[in-house]
Structures are given as structure tokens and as C-alpha cells.
Amino acid sequence: MPLPRKKTRNYLPLVLLVLALFPLFGSGYYNELIAKIMIMAIFAMSLDLLVGYTGLVSFGHAAFFGVAAYSVVLLSPKYDPGSLWLVLPAAILTGAAVAFVVGLFVLRTKGIYFIMVTLAFAQMIYFVFHDTPLGGGSDGAFLNVKPELRIGEKVLIDLNEPMQFYYIVLVFLVAAYVFLRVLLRSPLGHALAGIRSNEHRMQSLGFPVFLYKLAGFVTAGGLAGLAGFLSACQYGFVTPEILSWHQSGNVLLMVILGGMGTLNGAAIGAFAFVVLQEVFSALTKHWQLLMGAVIVTVVMVLPGGLSSLPRRLKGLLIGGGNRNG
Amino acid sequence: MDVSTFLIQLLNSLQYGLLLFLVASGLTLIFGIMGIINLAHGSFYMMGAYMAFSLTALSGNFLVAVLVGVALSVLIGFLLEWALFSRLYKRDHLDQVLLTYGLILIFEELRSLLVGDDVHGVPIPELLSASIQLSETLSYPVYRLFMSAVCILLAIVMYWLIRYTRLGMMIRAGSSNREMVQALGINIDLIYRIVFGLGVTLAAFAGMLAAPVSSVYPGMGNQVLIICFVVVVIGGVGSVWGALVAALLIGLTDTFGKVIAPDYAGLAVYVLMAAVLLWRPEGIFRRI
Numbered sequence: 303m304p305l306p307r308k309k310t311r312n313y314l315p316l317v318l319l320v321l322a323l324f325p326l327f328g329s330g331y332y333n334e335l336i337a338k339i340m341i342m343a344i345f346a347m348s349l350d351l352l353v354g355y356t357g358l359v360s361f362g363h364a365a366f367f368g369v370a371a372y373s374v375v376l377l378s379p380k381y382d383p384g385s386l387w388l389v390l391p392a393a394i395l396t397g398a399a400v401a402f403v404v405g406l407f408v409l410r411t412k413g414i415y416f417i418m419v420t421l422a423f424a425q426m427i428y429f430v431f432h433d434t435p436l437g438g439g440s441d442g443a444f445l446n447v448k449p450e451l452r453i454g455e456k457v458l459i460d461l462n463e464p465m466q467f468y469y470i471v472l473v474f475l476v477a478a479y480v481f482l483r484v485l486l487r488s489p490l491g492h493a494l495a496g497i498r499s500n501e502h503r504m505q506s507l508g509f510p511v512f513l514y515k516l517a518g519f520v521t522a523g524g525l526a527g528l529a530g531f532l533s534a535c536q537y538g539f540v541t542p543e544i545l546s547w548h549q550s551g552n553v554l555l556m557v558i559l560g561g562m563g564t565l566n567g568a569a570i571g572a573f574a575f576v577v578l579q580e581v582f583s584a585l586t587k588h589w590q591l592l593m594g595a596v597i598v599t600v601v602m603v604l605p606g607g608l609s610s611l612p613r614r615l616k617g618l619l620i621g622g623g624n625r626n627g
Numbered sequence: 628m629d630v631s632t633f634l635i636q637l638l639n640s641l642q643y644g645l646l647l648f649l650v651a652s653g654l655t656l657i658f659g660i661m662g663i664i665n666l667a668h669g670s671f672y673m674m675g676a677y678m679a680f681s682l683t684a685l686s687g688n689f690l691v692a693v694l695v696g697v698a699l700s701v702l703i704g705f706l707l708e709w710a711l712f713s714r715l716y717k718r719d720h721l722d723q724v725l726l727t728y729g730l731i732l733i734f735e736e737l738r739s740l741l742v743g744d745d746v747h748g749v750p751i752p753e754l755l756s757a758s759i760q761l762s763e764t765l766s767y768p769v770y771r772l773f774m775s776a777v778c779i780l781l782a783i784v785m786y787w788l789i790r791y792t793r794l795g796m797m798i799r800a801g802s803s804n805r806e807m808v809q810a811l812g813i814n815i816d817l818i819y820r821i822v823f824g825l826g827v828t829l830a831a832f833a834g835m836l837a838a839p840v841s842s843v844y845p846g847m848g849n850q851v852l853i854i855c856f857v858v859v860v861i862g863g864v865g866s867v868w869g870a871l872v873a874a875l876l877i878g879l880t881d882t883f884g885k886v887i888a889p890d891y892a893g894l895a896v897y898v899l900m901a902a903v904l905l906w907r908p909e910g911i912f913r914r915i
Contacts, residue, residue, distance in 0.1 A: 359721050407901055410908040414664050414720055414864060418856040419904065425853050426897035433893050547853070551728045558725055591736035597729030601722050602714065 314566075318476070325468050334536070337468050339576045340475045341532045346556040346568035347482055348525030353554065354563030355486060356518045357498035358409075361417050361550050362424025363526055365404065366397040368545030369427065370527030371534035372437045375445045386451040386459060390531055397527020398520045400427070405519035409512060424550055432542040442541030445534055461535045471532055478525055482565055485521065494518050559600060561610055631762045636882055642771050644878025645778035649833035650851055651858040651870045652785065653826030659865025660802040660822050663712060664720050666727035669852025670734040671827045675700065675834025676843045677738060680747045689752040693835050697828060704827030708820045716819075735845070744845050749838040774836055781829075782871060789867070798822060802865075857896055861903045863910025872911060 352358040370393040378384030451459035560571025582589035682692030758766040789795040862869025884895035
């Protein structure tokens with residue numbers, strides 16, 4: 303079952319070039335903003351694997367992002383830089399391991415249950431960090447010195463350097479994108495797509511559906527962990543808010559805003575969301591009102607998300623387009 | 628723990644559980660009958676509490692505030708169903724999640740714009756402000772008993788409404804086959820509007836009822852929403868009976884959890900949910 307090739311793939315090299323050259327022209331603020339968008343894009347793509355490709359609407363994806371971010375802080379020495387060799391794989395593994403345990407429970411449920419149960423589990427993990435002294439309670443914790451990559455005495459990568467950090471994020475974004483593309487073309491990816499369109503048929507064909515879903519869930523958790531790692535390194539502190547259900551809602555929003563089931567769409571959604579957030583919060587302190595209005599409008603008039611916009615416009619101009627997309 | 632402390636905690640957990648039931652029953656009805664997942668349900672609870680606060684301050688009378696608040700809630704429910712939800716019946720759950728998530732943000736900011744971000748209290752109405760002396764040192768407030776009684780009364784009314792009235796019959800029929808009911812000449816759109824209005828009103832009423840004992844604060848809706856999800860998951864989606872049992876179970880777990888291990892009480896409820904999920908992934912009760 304070959305996945306249809308999207309035309310937008312042609313723009314990828316251009317986007318990559320812009321991202322690679324951006325820091326040469328942009329100022330510190332904009333570099334940071336673009337880095338944040340790229341991190342959110344990784345996060346959103348990881349969720350898209352579940353929502354868009356497997357048909358699992360998870361409302362608790364922030365849990366994996368958050369525990370990974372916390373693991374960075376907890377594993378780094380207090381006043382010395384942590385080693386990237388240790389901290390990065392640990393963060394990804396933490397995200398994946400938590401996703402494994404949560405997945406064992408939540409994947410027993412379907413549909414609307416799944417939405418509610420993922421939310422409830424994420425909330426449970428939120429309370430672990432909010433109520434117990436493990437990660438500094440409700441105040442959160444600081445990552446005083448960001449991790450670095452050393453070989454012998456030589457520091458190869460130092461995440462305290464904004465420029466280096468930007469390019470590391472870019473490298474990871476590309477790596478995550480390529481990884482997911484390869485995964486989606488692999489037998490696992492095809493099995494997940496099959497589960498999305500007809501789970502019962504896959505079951506009767508003899509596929510161990512639960513295991514496939516668990517594999518997808520764990521992979522998505524690991525990638526969310528990568529995003530959480532980068533986010534902790536960007537800001538240098540973690541609070542329980544990164545595990546909150548608003549975070550889960552926001553990333554789900556990014557996926558749907560951009561149009562689910564297309565990795566590009568998740569990235570576009572992340573871009574649109576972060577930019578909207580910046581613009582709105584510059585306008586008013588009640589920016590969530592505007593964000594809410596945008597969400598309601600998108601749901602009511604644009605069910606395919608932003609990436610369906612060109613197709614819709616084309617349909618309107620030429621006529622005969624599928625309005626209900 | 629001596630007997631009177633135990634008794635007080637038991638009454639507290641009963642009262643908390645019944646209140647949760649009031650909110651969760653609306654959530655489970657709206658889902659069970661209309662197939663809508665409503666994240667904004669907690670916002671209606673919050674709305675109710677804030678209405679109780681503002682209207683009591685305005686009118687000086689809690690009862691008047693509740694009556695006006697209930698009327699407003701019905702109106703809000705009808706309006707929302709007509710303007711937004713009625714267009715989403717045929718859509719994916721995902722769209723419903725998104726829409727109601729957007730609504731949470733809007734309601735939360737409107738609350739901030741209209742009433743501000745302060746924590747408020749609502750005085751207990753004078754008639755119910757007494758306490759019953761249990762022992763020399765312990766007493767129990769009448770208002771809490773009143774709350775429990777009102778919740779039980781409403782549960783009975785709801786049972787009667789769904790089981791024994793013509794409207795209830797149409798509601799049950801509509802939940803099992805929308806098209807057939809429509810073909811038989813019943814105005815299913817109106818039925819749905821009534822169910823949604825009822826659900827919104829139940830949540831808002833629970834908020835009003837709770838306002839005098841718990842303070843009125845920003846974010847109170849979200850907290851209730853997530854606990855209600857747990858109630859619905861444990862009880863079984865769409866089952867009002869299951870919601871009652873699950874809500875009482877959670878009331879007990881949470882209240883006694885807070886007494887026994889205060890630091891981890893927040894988690895106890897979720898552990899209960901995880902256990903039920905392992906045992907019966909579809910909830911304790913299937914749909915009625």
C-alpha cells in the first residue's frame with residue numbers, strides 16, 4: 303500500500319535551506335523562536351504518528367515530552383555540564399519507557415475512552431511532579447548548565463552556545479523527519495496505516511494489533527522525549543506546566559491545525575501555532591481568547607486543517623472542488 | 628481514627644461523590660446519547676460557581692442566584708448546541724475535542740475578563756448555616772447534608788425522567804437509532820438540544836451548589852473535568868448508573884486517601900482508574 307506522494311515534498315529543500323541560513327540573518331530573538339518552532343515540530347510530528355497515521359487520538363502526549371525534560375534536569379550534575387552521550391539517550395528512553403507503561407493500560411481502550419484515559423494518565427504523571435518533591439514540586443527545577451558533547455578533553459558540542467543549539471535542533475528535526483518517513487514506508491508503518499483504516503480486519507489477518515499499536519505508541523513517546531530534551535535545554539528549567547493537559551491540547555492542536563496524517567502538516571501546524579501564540583500574546587494578556595476563537599473557527603469552517611487551504615481555494619476558484627474535503 | 632471522625636469522613640466522601648456524579652452524569656449523558664465528547668463540561672461547572680458568586684453578590688440571595696443561574700445555564704446550553712455542537716454530530720471525535728478545547732480557552736478568558744482572576748467565596752445561605760453536633764468537639768455543617776440530599780433527589784428525578792417519561796423514552800430511542808426516531812416523526816434535533824441543555828445545566832448547578840463550600844477560583848473547571856473523565860471511564864461511557872457508582876467510589880478513595888496519605892492522595896484516584904482498566908477496559912457498567 304504505497305502512500306500517496308505529496309506535492310509539498312518539493313518545497314522541502316527550500317525550507318531546509320531557509321532554516322539553515324536563517325541564523326546568519328536573524329537576531330537572537332528570532333533564532334530562539336525558530337528553534338522553539340522546530341522543537342514543537344518534532345513534538346507535533348511524533349503525535350501525528352499516533353493521531354494521523356494510526357488513528358489513536360492521544361490527549362496525553364505532553365507526559366512523554368515532560369518526563370524526558372525532567373530526566374535531563376535530574377540526570378545532569380548540579381554545577382557541571384551533563385554529558386550528551388548520557389543525557390540524550392536517557393531522555394529518549396525515559397519518554398519511550400513511560401509510553402510503554404502507559405501504553406499497556408491505555409491501548410486496551412478505544413475511541414472516546416482512549417482520549418479520556420490518555421488525558422487521565424498524563425494528569426496522573428503531572429501530579430507526580432506537581433505534588434512530590436521529586437522534581438522540585440510545583441516550582442519546577444533549573445538546569446544550571448546545559449549538556450555538552452565531549453571526546454576526551456575536547457568539547458565538540460556545547461548546547462550553552464545559542465548558535466550550536468540552533469543547528470543541533472535543526473539536525474534533530476531533519477533526523478526525526480527522515481526517521482518517520484522511513485518508518486511509515488516500513489512494514490510497521492503500513493501495519494499502523496492498516497490499523498487506522500480497519501483494525502478488525504488487521505486482527506483477523508493475523509496481525510498482533512496490540513503489539514503494533516504499542517510499538518507506535520512507544521516510538522511516538524521516544525520522539526516526544528527528544529523534543530522534551532531539546533526544550534529543557536533551550537530554556538534551562540522545567541516546571542510541571544510542561545506536563546499539563548494544556549500542553550497536550552496544544553500539540554494536538556498543532557497536528558490538526560496543520561492537517562493530520564501529513565508530517566509536513568504537523569510542522570506547519572507547529573509553526574502556525576507558535577507564531578499565533580507570539581502575535582496574540584503581544585496584543586493582549588487575554589491571548590487565549592483569540593486562540594480559542596481561531597480554534598473554533600478552524601473546526602467549524604476548515605475541517606482539513608491549514609494545509610487543506612490551498613486545495614480548498616483552488617476548488618473554489620476552479621469550481622467542482624470537494625468542499626467537504 | 629475514631630468512630631465520629633470516620634463518620635464525618637464518610638459523609639464528606641458521600642457528599643463529594645454525589646457532587647461529582649452530578650457533573651459526570653451530564654458528561655456521560657451527552658456522550659451516551661449524542662455521541663459528543665465535551666471537554667468544556669468542566670467550564671460549565673466553573674461557570675455555575677461564578678454565576679452563584681456574582682448573582683449572590685448582586686441579589687443578596689443565594690436561592691435567587693441559583694434560580695437565575697439555572698435559567699441562564701439552560702439558555703447557554705441551547706445556544707451552544709444550536710450554534711456549534713449541532714454541526715458536529717457527523718464529524719469525528721477529534722473535531723469535537725478541538726472545538727471544546729477552544730471553548731475552554733474562550734470561557735476561561737471570558738471569566739478572567741468579566742470577574743477577574745481572584746479567588747472568591749460565597750456565603751452559606753443563613754437558613755442552612757447551622758451545624759449538627761456529633762460529639763463534644765465534632766460537628767457537621769447542615770449545608771453539606773443539604774447538598775447530598777439535593778444530589779440524591781436529582782439522581783432520582785433523572786432516573787424517573789429517563790425511565791418512565793415519554794421524553795425519556797424518546798431520548799433512549801434517539802441514542803440507539805437517530806435516523807429511525809427521526810423517520811417516526813419525532814423531532815430529534817429538539818431532543819438533542821434538550822439533552823445538551825440538561826447536561827450543561829447539571830454541571831452548572833453542581834458548580835452553584837459547590838460554591839459555598841469550595842471557594843470559587845480560576846481553573847476549578849478543569850480539575851473537575853479530569854476527575855469526571857475518570858468517573859466516566861470507571862463507570863462506563865454512557866451509563867448514568869455506572870457514573871453514580873464510580874463517583875461514590877472516587878469520593879471514598881479521594882477523601883480517605885487524603886486522611887491516610889495526604890501527599891499521594893492526588894494519585895489514588897488514578898491508581899483506582901488504572902486498576903479498573905486492567906480488570907474491565909469498558910468500565911464497570913456497560914451502557915443502560
